[in-house]
Amino acid sequence: MKFMMKQFLDVTQQLTKLTNNLWETNKKIQKAMIPPKVVHWKTPLLLSIFLALLTVAAVTDWRTRTLLFDMSWLFFTLSMGLLTSQQPFVIKGVSLSPWVTSILIGLWLLVRLPSDRKEIAWISGPIIAVVVLAIIEIWNSESKREGIRSLVRPQFLMITLVHLLFSCWFAFHFLIQGWIQQYPSVLSQDLRQSDYVVTFQKPTINRSRGVVILNAMERYLQNEARTKPWAQVEQMLIDIDNERFFLRNQALKTTGIVPEDASWDVKTSIVQGESRYQLQMQATWLGLVFRPEIYSFTKSCEVFQIANRATVTCDAIKRSQPGQKKDGTAGDSQV
DSSP, X not given: OHHHHHHHHHHHHHHHHHHHHHHHHHHHHHHHHSOSSXXXXXXXXXXXXXXXXXXXXXXXXXXXXXXXXXXXXXXXXXXXXXXXXXXXXXXXXXXXXXXXXXXXXXXHHHHHSOGGGTHHHHHHHHHXXXXXXXXXXXXXXXXHHHHHHHTTSHHHHHHHHHHHHHHHHHHHHHHHHHHHHHOGGGGGSOOTTOSSOOOOSOOOGGGSHHHHHHHHHHHHHHXXXXXXXXXXXXXXXXXXXXXXXXXXXXXXXXXXXXXXXXXXXXXXXXXXXXXXXXXXXXXEEOSOOSSSBOOEEEEEEEXXXXXXXXXXXXXXXXXXXXXXXXXXXXXXXXX
């Protein structure tokens, strides 16, 4: 009987100790999680966690889940902004809050914006940081009038101009990238001395859109020769000569169409021989040039019959002589 009572007391003591440990742990968690006042960085963090749990566990409607996720991210951004506005995130009197807030808002924009508008997140990032910095300046000032006056001080104006400069550079970067996508031939130029475009590769004509089109035309011709008998290939060449069939259109189906294509004049000429054809393809640039000269590429191919099949051999692409004027005379080739 005494032995059983001793065991009972031991179990009771262990349960009491475990309960006390759990109680102390609960008090520590409450102290760590519950904000000491309403305006505190932990308040929006708790709201963010609550909304995130609702998004994952409770809501099934896609639109509602998206709305809750956005609100959760908004409260998380507000929480991190408040947290980084105090020590130890204030370095020499400068708070990291504006830039942390800007980065978090930028990440949200990268997720929400369509693929052709994601540059807005980068361009607006420095501007958002300045706006947050202005709000902090007004909030921390003794009076709203004094806070507004601090926004026109040289120090704040200098910070604003620096951030606007970064925003302009981001905008210019995406503008250049848009030009390159619309006009790929820009990459064929020598950009190593440019103050605005950085390239680590030497210029090559292979990046010119005219060269891309001619190579695609050759690939289409080679594919037709491999898969079709001589009679069909010969009829295609006759149709090309009579302008009833256009290799350029077939080539663009494989390369995709960009706005630059409208400025390339692609012509084909055929000379017929005995069971063979000489095909010359030329792509001439009709867009703006720095000097009145011809900018074109030429590819010569020979199509001949072997048994009941066609064989295609093409020479390397030749570029018009730099500086050659439109009347055929040699011009100044200096770049």
